[in-house]
Amino acid sequence: MGVAKLEQDLAFFQSILGNSGVITDADALVPFNRDWQKKYEGKSSVALRPRSTEQVSEVLRYCSSRRLAVVPQGGNTGLVGGSVPVFDEVVLSTAAMNKVLEFDEVSGTLVAQAGCVLAALDEHVGSKGFMMPLDLGAKGSCQIGGNVSTNAGGLRLVRYGSLHGSVLGLEVVLPEPLLPPPPSRGGPHGSGSSNGCSGGSACAAAGSATDARVLDLLRTLRKDNTGYDLKQLFIGAEGTLGVVTAVAIQCAPRPASVQLALLACPTFAAACTTLRAARRMLGEVLSAVEFLDSACSDLATAHLDGVRNPLLPHDAAAAVAGLGEAGDTGGAGAARGRQGGEEGLVAGGVGDDRQFYMVVETHGSNAEHDTQKMERFLEHVMAEGCVTDGTLAASETQAKAIWRLREGIAEALARRGAVYKYDVSLPTTVMYDLVEVLRQRLAAAGFGPEEAGVQVVGYGHIGDGNLHLNISAPRYDDDLLHQIEPYVYEFVRQHNGSISAEHGIGLMKAGALPYSKGPVAIELMRRIKETVDPQGILNPYKGGDG
Ligand SMILES: Cc1cc2nc3c(=O)[nH]c(=O)nc-3n(C[C@H](O)[C@H](O)[C@H](O)COP(=O)(O)OP(=O)(O)OC[C@H]3O[C@@H](n4cnc5c(N)ncnc54)[C@H](O)[C@@H]3O)c2cc1C
Known part of the structure; x- marks a missing residue:
């Protein structure tokens, strides 16, 4: 960005979000630019902290008009480099969108803004005898919007299923409006919404029914067969199609x-x-x-x-x-x-x-x-x-x-040094073969534990056929990486697995999508992206967009 343009952009963002919602201080920007593993780091000069759906919509409207790339960011615990800028994209953090909007104690349905931290939500519903349907090691920092956007799996999937089942509704701000602008923007937000929320006002408060950028799918219904289930598109979209601003989710009774x-x-x-x-x-x-x-x-x-x-x-x-x-x-x-x-x-x-x-x-x-x-x-x-x-x-x-x-x-590995992380789905019985063959391969190439301090370890969600293969090394090394990739992806393809069981594609696997998806599927993904985000401003270079 040129200096004059940057000043103009900042002035606009401040007019919408106030000074506290626009972060430009170099030190304060570090945690927005750097990922949890300290492996990926961008150079953004601005991070935005909107508090409402309307503010997100205004920010995206402006960024679209200026063709500014935007990285949606939740708790920044993602492990594939998807949540931080690659270059100087604007970071749009949902951290200040942390309100619980509604909880129905009969049905156990929760409606919350996207920036609510998973552990805080679990505590909230826990006080009413319920439990969030997902649990993961990053629960103290990750946010429900980030969980949805990565389709996070975690520790309880074996029992409570994936977010494709437990998410009942979403509100998403799209990068472009899909309808012509309404004649007047003066009317009360959310009035006349028939979104199926039992509490009405809470869901309506999450967004505006008149804004053609806001895709209002924030329903709390268990059953709704009215055409394509559009919310599924955004579950696991990794911020490439829209910014998730609110989530309706089915909680489970807390076990006695x-x-x-x-x-x-x-x-x-x-x-x-x-x-x-x-x-x-x-x-x-x-x-x-x-x-x-x-x-x-x-x-x-x-x-x-x-x-x-x-x-x-x-x-x-x-x-x-x-x-x-x-x-x-x-x-x-x-x-x-x-x-x-x-x-x-x-x-x-x-x-x-x-x-x-x-x-x-x-x-x-x-x-x-x-x-x-x-x-x-x-x-x-x-x-x-x-x-x-x-x-x-x-x-x-x-x-x-x-x-x-x-x-x-994950934390212990991060403390040991550099980590190459792979999160794959494989038939359960061959899951650990990948760890063993890679261990042998690296040792044969001079990257054994004794001579190079390289350790190949495996853990994960065995109940879901999900292996976390981790190669821990004293430092990142391209020669080591070339021994690992594409070998790991080829092994996965050979066994009909998936190169991403739950962490997503992000930046890390953007070029590796063909190992798990065929050309027709990739073309359909590309067309969906083109329709929803024709200028490609949302999370560029990520999720197969590379
Ligand atoms: C210790 C540890 C343990 C973990 N365990 C698991 C595990 O068991 N299972 C698992 O699946 N993952 C796990 N993860 C990975 C990570 O925590 C999850 O992917 C989590 O869901 C990310 O949430 P977040 O809020 O931190 O999102 P971020 O890291 O901030 O973002 C992740 C992606 O989602 C996008 N995004 C974030 N918020 C939004 C939004 N509101 N709208 C649109 N796009 C958005 C970002 O652009 C990015 O592409 C673990 C991570 C750590 C550090």
Whole structure:
């Protein structure tokens, strides 16, 4: 941008958003320009913080008229470089759009502005006996608009399904109006809206029914077969089609009983057998099945303060003592499994064969029934030999500590140095083959752990066939990258998988889309983009737009 033009742009943005809504200070811009991994960094000289749908619409109207590129940004926890500028695009942050608009305690439907942080929403609906249908390690920072825009999966998908099912409605501001301007802009916003929201006023408050840039799909209906389900287009669109300004989502009743087990398995095949048994024996109460390899466990315990693996010999005693705080009987919804003599321990001793760990959780309404089910399952998998050791959380504190081991892996990897992250869907039984073949390939090319400090590790949502393959290295290195890509993508294509299970395409995989989508599908995506965003101002270079 030229200096005079930039001044003019800033003056306009300030007239709409006020001074506090326009960030230009170089230090203050750093967190808007740099991604969570500190891997991608743009050079934007302005970040905007609108508070309302109307302000977003005004900003996009202006940016469209000036052909200024815009990067929508939520909590900036995305892992594919989609949430930060590539060059000097305007950052449009939804952080100040953080109001809960409506919650229906009978149906459990929540309507919230896009900038609400996931954990805050979970707390809000939790106070009314409900729970958000998704949960992920970044819940303290990621926003519901970002979750929708990435179609985030997370830890509970196995039970509560994807956002394509739980999102009931969306409000989206498009880069261009799809209708000619209305004769007058003076009328009351939202009046006469028939959007199906039970509370009416809350949904209408989210946006304007008369603005042809605002796509009002903010319904709270479970059933609505009126032509194309347009909201689905924006779930996972990664900010390339519009700015999501409000979300209506179906929450689940908060479970009265939560059981959580951490299990050790000798092989990945044994982990797969355990998964099958969990599905069969825990059935309707099964809510999460996660896995991590022993290298991930070591990374988390080495790099994160206070994180322990209660199944590891050197940690076991401290963990059992440390996890079960005196007097902690767990709050409502806490797991209460107690096995054998020592609190939390299922197996008598600690086995040698613990190459993989699994986190298995149940959500139910009857603690006695669920505990019984979990215990039978544990007895079965241990008798079969596919689980060599295990611990059942006996309190909410213990459950949180086990989840921290699993959820902390991304953070531990980031602390170790550079990380090449791949988030792939593969048939479950071959998922871990990718980790092993890549480990061998890199070692053969001189990128082994000893000589180059490179570690190849795997963890993820085994219950959904979703592997997080991570290559941790002391620094980013193009020679190493060339050993990894396109090899990983070719492996995925060969096994009919997806190069992005849940993180999205972003900047990282913009050129790799053909590994998972055919030419006809890519052409349809291109035409949709062209129709909705003919000038290509929204999140350029991302999501297959590269
Ligand atoms: C520790 C950690 C654990 C994670 N675990 C998981 C996991 O289990 N499952 C999973 O799926 N992901 C996971 N992620 C990735 C990330 O948290 C999710 O993708 C999350 O949904 C991103 O939300 P956000 O608000 O941070 O979005 P951002 O990172 O800000 O943005 C992500 C993308 O969405 C677009 N966007 C954001 N807000 C809007 C909006 N309002 N309108 C239009 N476009 C928008 C951006 O342009 C960008 O392309 C994890 C990340 C971390 C750091």
